Amino acid sequence: MTAAAKAGFFARGLIYLLVGVIALQIALGGGGGKKQADRGGALAELAEKPFGAAMLWVVGIALVGMALWRLSEAVVGSAGPDGDKASKRAMSAARAVFYAFVSYSVLSYAAGEKSSGGGSSDKRSEDVTAMALKWPGGQWIVGAAGLVVIGAGVYIATRAVMRKFRKHLRTGEMSPTVRKVVDVLGVGGGSARGVVFAVAGVFALIAAVQHEPGKAKGMDDTLRSFRDLPAGPWLLALIAVGLVAFGAFSWCNARWRKV
Secondary structure (H helix, E strand, C coil): CHHHHHHHHHHHHHHHHHHHHHHHHHHCCCCCCCCCCCHHHHHHHHHCCCCHHHHHHHHHHHHHHHHHHHHHHHHHCCCCCCCCCHHHHHHHHHHHHHHHHHHHHHHHHHCCCCCCCCCCHHHHHHHHHHHHHCCCCHHHHHHHHHHHHHHHHHHHHHHHHCCHHHHHECHHHCCHHHHHHHHHHHHHHHHHHHHHHHHHHHHHHHHHHHCCHHHCCCHHHHHHHHHHCCCHHHHHHHHHHHHHHHHHHHHHHHHHECC
């Protein structure tokens, strides 16, 4: 499980790093204009690199490791004095399901099913929202989902700012300088990730209120929406740097996470 967790954090970090780089290219008006700043875009970018096809399989298998590790936490509890709490186990179970889905989509993409892991997050969000809005009480369901995502984003960002991640890391093995760098990556990366989640949730809530599936946005369109705000390109660049930082912070977890 230790090896599985380390591999999973490495894969997660690589995906966020690539998404951040693409978002930064979009912000600076470079070659990222036609690329997707989401998991699909990150996989497409990785596939173009030397040994890209092999790396896709490595990332997919590593994410399977992440799912298995989270599942083990749900079954036997996680590291730490409160690892056996029911709420912690439930959260681990939810993360196991999430990473199982992500790993499946990445492996499907590696096997040649480009519409799976490489599909547009924006199109998937719109399709899922359109389907949900057709259900009885669909507006309430989509609205509740939007509120949950907003809450998750605020939770992620708040915990990052409060440096709650420290309790999960073996900080005693770090030098003072490394500890400061990890703090910067954790706070900056977690805050940026939380902001993206929260804004995506706001768009889902708007889609529910206005009954318009097209208002829901995936990660790519959510990131691009920052460009429409005052100081847009600079704000998007700041978020992009934060996502790169979160990718690096994931690699720090691969090295020092308590498992």
